[in-house]
Amino acid sequence: MSPGSDSQRFDIAVIGAGLNGSLLALAAGESGLHTALVDRVPLQSLTEAGFDGRTTAIANTSQKLFKALGVWGDLASRAEPILDIRISDAGHDGRASPLFLHFDHREAAEDEHDAAPMGWIVENRFLRAALLRRLQACPKVELVAPDEALDTARSPDKVMIALKSGRSIAARLVASAEGRFGTMREDAGIGARAWSYDQIAIVLVARHEQPHRGVAQEKFLPGGPFAILPMTDSEPSDGKGGEHRSSIVWTEKASIAKRLLELDAPRFQAEFARRFGDHLGPVEPVGPRWWFPLGLVHAERYVDERMVLVGDAAHGIHPIAGQGYNLGVRDVAALVEVLVDAKRLGLDIGASDTLERYASWRRTDNLTMVAATDILNRLFSNDIKPLRLVRDIGLAAVHRVPPLRRFFARHAMGLSGDLPKLIRGERP
Numbered sequence: 001m002s003p004g005s006d007s008q009r010f011d012i013a014v015i016g017a018g019l020n021g022s023l024l025a026l027a028a029g030e031s032g033l034h035t036a037l038v039d040r041v042p043l044q045s046l047t048e049a050g051f052d053g054r055t056t057a058i059a060n061t062s063q064k065l066f067k068a069l070g071v072w073g074d075l076a077s078r079a080e081p082i083l084d085i086r087i088s089d090a091g092h093d094g095r096a097s098p099l100f101l102h103f104d105h106r107e108a109a110e111d112e113h114d115a116a117p118m119g120w121i122v123e124n125r126f127l128r129a130a131l132l133r134r135l136q137a138c139p140k141v142e143l144v145a146p147d148e149a150l151d152t153a154r155s156p157d158k159v160m161i162a163l164k165s166g167r168s169i170a171a172r173l174v175a176s177a178e179g180r181f182g183t184m185r186e187d188a189g190i191g192a193r194a195w196s197y198d199q200i201a202i203v204l205v206a207r208h209e210q211p212h213r214g215v216a217q218e219k220f221l222p223g224g225p226f227a228i229l230p231m232t233d234s235e236p237s238d239g240k241g242g243e244h245r246s247s248i249v250w251t252e253k254a255s256i257a258k259r260l261l262e263l264d265a266p267r268f269q270a271e272f273a274r275r276f277g278d279h280l281g282p283v284e285p286v287g288p289r290w291w292f293p294l295g296l297v298h299a300e301r302y303v304d305e306r307m308v309l310v311g312d313a314a315h316g317i318h319p320i321a322g323q324g325y326n327l328g329v330r331d332v333a334a335l336v337e338v339l340v341d342a343k344r345l346g347l348d349i350g351a352s353d354t355l356e357r358y359a360s361w362r363r364t365d366n367l368t369m370v371a372a373t374d375i376l377n378r379l380f381s382n383d384i385k386p387l388r389l390v391r392d393i394g395l396a397a398v399h400r401v402p403p404l405r406r407f408f409a410r411h412a413m414g415l416s417g418d419l420p421k422l423i424r425g426e427r428p
């Protein structure tokens with residue numbers, strides 16, 4: 001690859017404009033780093049309703065970062081606060097065990113006046129649109145899409161990225177935010193632990209008669225977790241008020257999920273309603289059914305010469321705890337902070353000691369969540385009677401010990417560990 005005339009033009013080239021890459025490009029650009037953001041699809045198409053039917057549980061600390069970057073203003077009216085989380089075990093009939101675990105957001109607060117939601121449920125399309133609007137307004141970011149990174153040539157002083165269009169861009173550092181199926185990690189010789197869960201997450205929106213009152217529920221069924229996540233009411237139309245809605249992440253063994261997805265509407269509704277239960281009155285799915293095969297990938301290293309891995313490209317986890325993106329948000333906050341610190345000191349932002357600081361900052365938090373989600377899924381996605389008894393007693397035991405409940409609630413909110421500035425709501 002021959003160096004282009006725009007050699008050394010960018011501080012950082014971010015490959016992949018998913019939720020992580022977009023956020024990284026915005027945080028870097030807002031911090032004064034000259035940034036290129038590359039994606040193979042037109043960026044506007046990522047925000048369309050037909051692109052991604054999921055919602056994301058934005059943890060309390062991730063929301064502070066969105067506020068600090070000026071993204072939250074666009075999202076606030078579309079974000080439903082999670083006030084309580086209720087976790088229960090259920091058998092084949094979908095009936096919850098009487099032993100359960102309940103988290104109340106007030107318990108996680110330092111004092112009673114400081115109580116904040118544990119997180120917010122936001123539709124991915126709104127999250128993507130809010131990020132794109134801010135990116136388009138950021139003078140330090142160049143959006144390079146649709147185009148695809150085909151090859152990178154990394155040398156001691158720069159990285160050159162060859163794009164499918166024939167253009168080549170130069171930067172001090174390249175960040176792979178290519179998601180779990182990215183190729184740059186492997187091309188750089190970085191190995192990973194990766195396996196499939198032989199599970200599929202069926203994702204849909206359900207409307208129900210009663211309001212959810214901000215309660216997120218997770219029922220552990222034999223095929224996998226069934227999550228009921230509180231959404232904002234639908235927009236009022238035809239003189240009728242908005243409908244109460246929840247986002248569903250319904251995990252099943254892959255073979256069963258495929259059969260469920262092929263069912264006609266009445267039979268699908270019956271299977272769905274049996275698992276959902278009747279606690280919110282009559283319930284029915286609305287809109288399309290989405291599905292996502294589930295697996296785990298964790299890179300052996302997050303950095304290489306002039307290269308970093310961010311988000312799912314570094315660690316793709318099971319959605320059982322709704323934490324995959326929140327880990328990526330913390331990656332972004334830590335990476336931008338070390339880059340800004342290096343730049344302020346007049347150091348090379350792509351130097352290996354700068355990148356190592358990022359990698360060591362993020363490793364423990366990511367590894368803990370990778371392990372926790374993997375163990376939780378293995379422990380709960382079955383109907384083995386003795387195991388069920390042990391885990392039910394475990395849930396009930398945590399429920400009865402307030403300091404333990406507080407510990408887990410603060411962890412889910414992202415309030416533990418050495419938090420980067422953006423995660424505390426400050427600019428780096």
Ligand SMILES: Cc1cc2nc3c(=O)[nH]c(=O)nc-3n(C[C@H](O)[C@H](O)[C@H](O)COP(=O)(O)OP(=O)(O)OC[C@H]3O[C@@H](n4cnc5c(N)ncnc54)[C@H](O)[C@@H]3O)c2cc1C
Binds near residue numbers: 041054321
């Ligand atoms: C069912 C489900 C529910 C979830 N719920 C939650 C939740 O509630 N809370 C939470 O925190 N997380 C959740 N997650 C996890 C979260 O969705 C992911 O962590 C996140 O979307 C990953 O984003 P990403 O940007 O890293 O990767 P991706 O979304 O995979 O984006 C990668 C992008 O890179 C582009 N790309 C790849 N290679 C190239 C290339 N060579 N050149 C150009 N472009 C390229 C692709 O086009 C794509 O746009 C959930 C996941 C699932 C499956």
